[in-house]
Every structure is written in C-alpha cells, then in structure tokens.
Amino acid sequence: MALDTSADSPAPLRTISQAVGEYIGRLGAVWVEAEIAQLNRRPGMCFLTLRDLEAKISMGAKCHVSVLDACAAPVTPGARVVVHAKPTFYGPNGSLSLDVREIRPAGEGELLAQLERRKQLLAAEGLFEPRWKKPLPVLPQGIGLVTGRESAAERDVLENARLRWPAAPFHVRHALMQGSESARAVIAAVQALDAEPAVDVIVVARGGGSVEDLLPFSDEALVRAVFACTTPVVSAIGHEPDTPLLDLVADLRASTPTDAAKRIVPDAAAELEAIASVRQRTRHALLRLVEREQHGLDAIRSRPALARPATLVDAQLELVLTARDRSRRALDQRLSRAHDEVGHHLARVRGLSPLATLQRGYAVAQAADGTVLTSVHDAPDEIHVRLADGHLVTRRTAVHPDPQENPDE
C-alpha cells in the first residue's frame, strides 16, 4: 500500500476506502472454520456473525439463503461450520464481511475425535462388553419402538416386522430424533418402555443423517441409560456405515431400521414350515419305532413256544403215550407167555391123566368113597366103574379071584 500521504497532503477517504477494498478484493476466497454466533435470515439473504472457536474474535458474514439450505446439517446459532467465503469490503459503511459461498457442517474431524475419546472411556468402563449383551426374545410379547413421529424409520420397522410376523405387538413412543433435545427425549422414551412389563425388546430407530445428526445417539447419558435397561435394546440408527455409540452399547446392532425388523421377529412362514417339518420327522421316527417293536413282538409271538403252546403238552403227551404203549406191550407179552405156560401145563396135565387109558377101553373101579379097587377081595357090593365118558354104578354079583400063580396059595 504505497499511498504517499502527509498532514499537508491527505488522501480523501474514498481513496483509502477504495484502496482497502481493492486490497481485500485481492485476497480471494478462503476456507474458514468458525462457530455461528448469530443468524439473521431475511428474504433472499442471510446475515451471520461468525465467531472464532477460541479467541474472542467475530466477523460478519452474509450469504444467499440457498447456500444456507444446501448445508447437510441445519445451520443454527452455536453450530460449528466450515465456510468457503471471500472477504469483501463494503465501502458505504466501511465494514468488512465474508461473502459465504458454501457452508459445511463443521469440525467433523474434531467431532469424530471427540466421539472416539468418549467411546474409549466408556469402553474402558466395560459398557460395551459382550457379556452384558442380553439375548433377544425369540418371539417378543411386546416390542417397544422409539422413533420419530411419522418417520420413514417408523414405517420401515413396522411394515417389515409385520410382513414377517403379522401379529407383532408394537408399543410405539415418538421422540425427537434430531437436535440437542433429542438425547433427553430418547432417554425418556427408552426408560418408559423399559419400565413397561409388556415390553420385552426395545428398538431405537432413526434414518440416516450426517455425523452431527446422529450425535444424540452417541450421547453419554443415552448410552448409560441404555446400558442400565433390563430390557434388551436394539439400535437401528442410520445406514450401514454409521456407528453411533448407541450401536456399541445396544444388545443388538441392526444396520438399518429394516434390518431391525428382521432381527426382532421371526419369519412366521419359515417358522411354521420348520415346525411342520420337525413334527413330520418326529412322527415318522415314532412310527418307525412302533413298527420295529411290532416286528420284534410278532417274531417272538410266532416262535413255537408261544405260537403253538400245544407243543408243550404234545411233547409230554408223547412221552406218556410212548410209556403207555410200552407198558401195554410189556403186559401183552407177559400175558401171552403166561398163556403159553398154561397150555403147556395143561398138556402135561392131560398127558398125565388116565383119560387116554380109559379111552383105550380100560376102566377104573372105585368104591363109593372114591377108593380105587385093586383087589377082588376088597370089592364092596356097590362098585363105581369109571369109563372114558362117565361112570357106571354096578352091583357085585360074583367074585372070581384069579387062580393063584403062587403054589403056596
């Protein structure tokens, strides 16, 4: 700025103003990180006051409202931003301001570093440890849902859960899911649902957003509130790559609200099919068992010992009959031998009897008392004469002794 001036030859203000304006104009656009101190929105234009993050330094800025609206995160007083701006000098009142062309949610890097520090502190306390994770009910009796009123996340959870399990019983609590009040609202909703006996799983669902949008779900108080819950909590925040601290402390992390719906209720159709198949298999197994046992029983019953119990008696009967036959035969032989003996004796008896002699013409003379007469001298008056076929009774009329052969007589 080689403006040659002295007390005697001052430059007019307009020259200075113009020179300063030209000098500032040559600065060009720069990237600036700052905090929004004030925000004044007018039709078409917006006037801001930017404040340094540490030093007590502020500067005015302005931009078209479209620049404000194009920012991914809401630009509110207190928000940290990075702006692309060109310093401009306004001649009529000699003010310096930044002509903002782009606003980005600020300090994402710083924010993430802060989150990382919080995460490590809470992890060191053990809040994220797997041993604290509670299992989800297989079939929930009551599903608590914390989500934004009429949000896409609410619709995603309800619709997808009911597609899988039409009777899914939901207890929905709407809460502010964005902004500085959000964490407190979500804590209140989660605690209310945790106290509800009918609720046995709680889902916190929200659609995607910037890191700043999801900041409430990394809130330390919320993390501790969820950790203290006796009911299992499912976090379903944003999209796959988003990992607020709620994801870490939750008992189950769902990548999206739709994914949460799939995790909390079983697929009714698939479950029914599985049950039917298992029932079919158990029934077949039982039937096979009964059939196998029936075959075994049939086999035992068909064995002769049971099937034809008569064989028991038959065997004994045969023994008895055999014995009887043998005894009969033995007796028979004994009898016939006796018979033979008798015949033999009879023959002998007959041989010895005088009958044959009588038949040849001999006769036996006997006294009435049966005494056989051998001498004419002994003969009584009445003599019985035995012939072969009977006997005669005769009377003695004469006695003729034989002449004595012995000369002595």
Place this chain on the structure above:
Amino acid sequence: MSETPEISYEQARDELIATVQRLETGGTTLEESLALWERGEALAKICQTWLDGARQRLDAAVQAETGSED
C-alpha cells in the same frame, strides 16, 4: 384301549424274551412250562397294548392336525 398296563413296554418286552428263552431251553416241569407260557401270553398282550396305544395316539394326533387344518 384298555387301561394302561402297570409295567412299561420295555419291561414287558424284556421279560417276554426271557420267558420264551426259558421255554425253549426246556428243563422245566410241565406245570412250570404252562405257567411260563401263560406269563408269556400275558406279557405279549401287554406289549401289544402298548404298541396299539402308541399307534392310536399317533393316529389321533395326525387326525387332530388334519382336522384343524381344514
């Protein structure tokens, strides 16, 4: 189905097998054999009762299911 037998199926089956084996081995008096055979018959009946009952319960379950599905 008659009342549930007082001994289990497995008990009845095992005793039945043992009984038949004794019968087949022999060496028993006629009176003992008859007693064994009568016991065998009774055991076989118990086994059959169990098996019939099991089958009936299966059939009833299947029928109840097909009935509820209609």
